[in-house]
Amino acid sequence: MKIYTHLTEVQRYHIYLMEKQGSSLRFTAKIMNRSTSTISREIKRNTGKKLSP
16 A cells, blocks of 8 residues: 655755756656656646636
8 A cells, every 4th residue: 555645845845946947857756756747746736827716
């Protein structure tokens, strides 16, 4: 059985910084010991675009 854990604020910030530096998703995932899809979803989820009510 797999155990899933949420990303911490620090991890999210690291993803943000690595994306801004131009690091690939695979490299970021490898450094953080996370799957590439986790990193990809986090970037898509937190692009700063919010829907207006």
